[in-house]
Amino acid sequence: LAITPLKRKQISVRGLAGVENVTDLKNNFNRHLHFTLVKDRNVATKRDYYFALANTVRDHLIGRWIRTQQHYYEKDPKRVYYISLEFYMGRALQNTMVNLALENACDEAMYQIGLDMEELEDMEEDAGLGNGGLGRLAACFLDSMATLGLAAYGYGIRYEFGIFNQKIVSGWQVKMLVVRSYLDSLINRSRKRTTGCVVLALPYDTPVPGYRNNVVNTMRLWSAKAPCEFRLQDFNVGGYVEAVLDKNLAENISRVIMGKELRLKQEYFVVAATLQDIIRRYKTSKFGSMEAVRTDLDGLPNKVAIQLNDTHPALAIPELMRVLVDEEMLTWENAWDICVRTCAYTNHTVLPEALERWPIDLFQQLLPRHLEIIYEINRRHLERVASLYPGDVDRMRRMSLIEEGGQKRVNMAHLCIVGSHAVNGVARIHSDILKATVFKDFYEMDPYKFQNKTNGITPRRWLVMCNPGLAEVIAERIGDDFIRDLDQLKKLIKFVNDDAFIRDVAKVKQENKMKFAVHLEEHYKVKINPNSMFDLQVKRIHEYKRQLLNCLHIITFYNRIKKEPNKHWTPRTIMIGGKAAPGYHTAKMIIRLITAIGEIVNNDPVVGDRLKVIFLENYRVTLAEKAIPAADLSEQISTAGTEASGTGNMKFMLNGALTIGTMDGANVEMAEEAGEDNLFIFGMRVDDVEAMDRKGYNALEYYNRIPELKQAIDQIAGGFFSPKQPDLFKDIVSLLMYHDRFKVFADYGDYIKCQEKVSALYKNAKEWTKKVIYNIAGCGKFSSDRTIAQYAREIWGMEPSLEKFPAPDEKR
Numbered sequence: 001l002a003i004t005p006l007k008r009k010q011i012s013v014r015g016l017a018g019v020e021n022v023t024d025l026k027n028n029f030n031r032h033l034h035f036t037l038v039k040d041r042n043v044a045t046k047r048d049y050y051f052a053l054a055n056t057v058r059d060h061l062i063g064r065w066i067r068t069q070q071h072y073y074e075k076d077p078k079r080v081y082y083i084s085l086e087f088y089m090g091r092a093l094q095n096t097m098v099n100l101a102l103e104n105a106c107d108e109a110m111y112q113i114g115l116d117m118e119e120l121e122d123m124e125e126d127a128g129l130g131n132g133g134l135g136r137l138a139a140c141f142l143d144s145m146a147t148l149g150l151a152a153y154g155y156g157i158r159y160e161f162g163i164f165n166q167k168i169v170s171g172w173q174v175k176m177l178v179v180r181s182y183l184d185s186l187i188n189r190s191r192k193r194t195t196g197c198v199v200l201a202l203p204y205d206t207p208v209p210g211y212r213n214n215v216v217n218t219m220r221l222w223s224a225k226a227p228c229e230f231r232l233q234d235f236n237v238g239g240y241v242e243a244v245l246d247k248n249l250a251e252n253i254s255r256v257i258m259g260k261e262l263r264l265k266q267e268y269f270v271v272a273a274t275l276q277d278i279i280r281r282y283k284t285s286k287f288g289s290m291e292a293v294r295t296d297l298d299g300l301p302n303k304v305a306i307q308l309n310d311t312h313p314a315l316a317i318p319e320l321m322r323v324l325v326d327e328e329m330l331t332w333e334n335a336w337d338i339c340v341r342t343c344a345y346t347n348h349t350v351l352p353e354a355l356e357r358w359p360i361d362l363f364q365q366l367l368p369r370h371l372e373i374i375y376e377i378n379r380r381h382l383e384r385v386a387s388l389y390p391g392d393v394d395r396m397r398r399m400s401l402i403e404e405g406g407q408k409r410v411n412m413a414h415l416c417i418v419g420s421h422a423v424n425g426v427a428r429i430h431s432d433i434l435k436a437t438v439f440k441d442f443y444e445m446d447p448y449k450f451q452n453k454t455n456g457i458t459p460r461r462w463l464v465m466c467n468p469g470l471a472e473v474i475a476e477r478i479g480d481d482f483i484r485d486l487d488q489l490k491k492l493i494k495f496v497n498d499d500a501f502i503r504d505v506a507k508v509k510q511e512n513k514m515k516f517a518v519h520l521e522e523h524y525k526v527k528i529n530p531n532s533m534f535d536l537q538v539k540r541i542h543e544y545k546r547q548l549l550n551c552l553h554i555i556t557f558y559n560r561i562k563k564e565p566n567k568h569w570t571p572r573t574i575m576i577g578g579k580a581a582p583g584y585h586t587a588k589m590i591i592r593l594i595t596a597i598g599e600i601v602n603n604d605p606v607v608g609d610r611l612k613v614i615f616l617e618n619y620r621v622t623l624a625e626k627a628i629p630a631a632d633l634s635e636q637i638s639t640a641g642t643e644a645s646g647t648g649n650m651k652f653m654l655n656g657a658l659t660i661g662t663m664d665g666a667n668v669e670m671a672e673e674a675g676e677d678n679l680f681i682f683g684m685r686v687d688d689v690e691a692m693d694r695k696g697y698n699a700l701e702y703y704n705r706i707p708e709l710k711q712a713i714d715q716i717a718g719g720f721f722s723p724k725q726p727d728l729f730k731d732i733v734s735l736l737m738y739h740d741r742f743k744v745f746a747d748y749g750d751y752i753k754c755q756e757k758v759s760a761l762y763k764n765a766k767e768w769t770k771k772v773i774y775n776i777a778g779c780g781k782f783s784s785d786r787t788i789a790q791y792a793r794e795i796w797g798m799e800p801s802l803e804k805f806p807a808p809d810e811k812r
Contacts, residue, residue, distance in 0.1 A: 025109040050123035063808025065216035084309035086135030089127040090621030128162035146210030148800035158221035171595035201273035214805035224253035301341035305796035311412035317419035345416035357409040427645035456784035466625035487780035516630035529609040532571035537635035570759035577616025636661035650782040674778030682754035683747040702745035
C-alpha cells in the first residue's frame with residue numbers, strides 16, 4: 001500500500017492500548033472490511049477503511065446500548081425527554097472512541113495495518129442538524145446525561161438536508177445544500193396526523209455513549225415518510241406529478257431547517273411522534289413487550305420529564321392535553337395538572353424578533369383542534385390573572401397567549417410558561433433579565449417557576465478530544481478525574497507560578513497554532529505568521545454579536561500600522577467565521593465587508609505579516625475543534641443584555657485562550673470564576689445600555705468626536721475597501737450611523753483601549769500564560785455535567801449517578 005501513516009503520540013487520557021485489545025480491533029476491522037463492505041485490501045478505498053473502522057467501533061457500542069435499555073426497563077427509573085428541533089452533533093467516531101477508552105488502541109491498530117487515523121477520521125461528515133449554539137448545547141447535554149447515568153432520550157428531526165455548507169465566492173456567502181448520511185439503526189414506525197394528511201414518522205436511533213461508564217443512551221430522530229409511495233390510479237392515467245405530489249408534501253417535513261408554514265408542520269411533527277412514543281413507553285415499560293402494563297396516566301409526571309429546548313417544541317403542551325383529554329378521556333383539570341408537572345421550558349433569547357409568534361389563521365388551517373385547546377388554556381389562564389389582579393386589563397392583554405392588534409398571533413413563549421412547572425434562562429444575567437423585563441408579569445404571578453441554569457460544554461469533546469495535548473499536560477499535574485469532574489481544574493491554581501507548567505501550557509498552544517496555520521495555508525493560500533496572536537470571533541453572523549465592532553478594530557489597527565510602519569506592533573492574525581441566515585441581508589453584507597477588508601489588508605506590503613484577516617469559511621463543529629485549541633484571544637463582544645449565554649466563550653476559556661468581552665451572557669460568570677483581572681472586560685454594562693435607551697443613542701456624536709472612528713467609517717463609505725464598487729457598503733454605513741440597535745460606536749473607544757492592553761500583555765509571554773492558567777482553572781463551573789446535574793435535581797426530580805454499568809462481557 002502506498003500509504004505512509006503518521007503515528008499519533010500515545011496519550012494516556014485516550015485509554016490504554018493493550019496488546020489483546022489491538023489484536024482484536026485489527027481482526028474486527030479486517031472482518032468488517034471483508035464481510036460488511038465486501039472488499040479486500042487491493043480494491044478498498046479510504047472511505048471503505050473509514051466504514052470498516054466505524055463498524056468496528058460501533059460493535060463496542062451495541063452490547064452496551066442494548067444492556068443500558070434493558071437496565072432501564074428492569075429498574076423503571078424516571079426518564080427525561082429532551083425535545084429539540086436542533087441537535088448539532090458534529091462527528092461521532094472519535095467522540096465514541098474517547099468515551100469508550102478505545103482511542104489509543106484504535107490508533108495503534110490502524111498504524112499496524114498501515115493506515116493514517118486522522119485521514120480516516122476526516123472522511124466523516126459533520127451531522128449538521130443545527131444552526132449554532134442551541135443545537136450544539138443539545139448535543140453537549142446528551143453527552144452529559146449519558147455520563148451522569150440518567151435515563152435520557154434526545155428527540156428531534158432527521159433533516160435530509162442539515163445546515164447548509166457555506167462557500168465564499170468573490171467574497172460573498174453562497175450556500176450549498178448537502179445531503180447528510182449517518183450510521184443509524186432503524187427501529188420501528190409511528191403514525192402522526194396533520195390536517196388532511198397522514199404522515200409516517202420513522203425513527204432513526206443514534207447511540208449516545210457516556211464517558212467510560214458503559215451507559216449508552218438514545219437520540220431518536222424522526223424522518224417523515226408518506227404512508228404509500230404514490231397513488232397508482234393517478235400514475236395509470238398518466239398523472240405522474242399528481243401521483244408523487246402527496247408523497248413529496250408529506251416528506252418535505254423532514255427535508256430542511258427553514259420555511260414558515262413548513263416550520264410549524266415540523267414543530268407539530270416532532271412533538272406528535274415523540275409524545276406517542278413517550279406514552280407508549282410509559283404504558284409498556286416491560287422490555288421487548290408491547291402490552292400495556294400501566295394504564296393510569298396520573299403517575300406520568302413521576303416517570304416522565306419533558307424538557308422543551310426553546311419554544312420550537314411548545315406544541316407538546318396542547319398535544320399532550322389533546323392526547324389526555326380526547327384519547328385518554330381525562331378531565332381537563334386532571335390532564336392540565338399532569339401536563340404542567342411533566343413539562344419544563346428553557347428560554348434561549350431575549351431578542352423580541354426571535355420569540356415565536358404564529359398567526360392564528362395558520363394555526364386554524366393546520367391544527368384546528370390545538371387552537372381550540374390553546375383558547376381554553378388561555379381562557380382559564382386569564383381568569384386566574386383577573387382574579388389575582390382585578391381590573392388590570394392591560395396586564396391581561398400583556399399576559400394573554402393570544403396577541404391582539406393587527407394579525408392575531410399565538411405567543412409560544414407564553415404558552416410554554418403557562419404550561420410548564422419550571423422556566424429557566426441559560427446564564428444568571430439572562431435569567432435575571434427574563435424576570436425583570438420579557439416575562440416580568442409571569443414572574444410576579446408565579447415566582448416559584450423561574451430558575452437559572454447556566455449553560456455548559458462537554459469536556460470530553462471540547463478538551464480531551466479536540467485538545468489532547470492540553471488534556472495530557474493537565475492530567476500529568478492533577479490526574480485525569482477532571483474529565484468527569486471539571487471542578488478539579490481548580491487544583492491548577494497551585495501551578496500558576498510553576499515555570500515548567502507555564503512552559504508546557506505555552507508549548508501545547510504553539511503546537512496547536514502551528515497545526516492550524518498549516519490548515520489555513522492549505523485552505524486560504526494566505527501565509528500565516530504562527531508567532532502572531534490568533535484573534536478569533538466565531539459564531540453566527542448577527543448584528544447583536546457585533547462582528548462590525550471587530551471590523552472597526554481591524555481597520556483602526558491597519559490605519560495605525562500604515563501611519564507608523566516602523567513601530568514595534570504586536571502581530572495579529574484575525575479570524576472571523578460563521579454563517580449568515582439565508583434571508584438575512586445585513587448579515588451577508590457583514591461577511592462581504594470582512595472579506596473586502598481582508599483583500600486590502602492581506603495584500604498591503606507595508607503591513608506584511610503583522611496583520612492578516614481571514615474569514616473562516618463554512619464554520620461548523622469540526623472546524624471549531626481545530627480552531628479553538630489554536631486561539632489566543634476569544635472575542636465575545638455582544639451588546640450587554642443581548643447574548644443569553646454563549647457557549648463558544650466557554651470552549652475558548654477551557655482551551656487556553658483569553659477573552660475580550662462585554663459583561664454579557666456567561667462572560668459575567670466567567671469573570672467571576674477566573675477573576676475579572678484575568679479577562680479583558682470592556683464596554684457598557686446592562687444598566688448603561690438601559691440608561692442610553694432612555695436618553696437616546698446618537699451615533700453621530702461618537703463619529704464626530706473620535707477621529708479614528710470617523711476615518712474608519714469614511715473609508716468603508718468611500719469605497720477604500722471596495723474600489724470597484726465604492727457604494728457597496730452604503731447600507732452598512734447607514735445602519736451604523738442611523739439605525740444601530742446594538743450601539744457599536746458607543747463601545748468603540750473602550751474596545752480599542754482594551755485591545756491595546758491585549759497587545760501589550762501578549763508581548764509578555766509568561767504573564768499572558770499565567771492568565772491562561774487562571775482561566776483554565778476557573779472552567780469547572782462551565783461543564784455541561786454541572787448544568788445537567790442541576791436540571792436533574794431542580795427541575796426533573798432525578799438524581800445523577802456516577803455508578804458504572806457492567807461491560808457487556810461482565811456478569812451483571
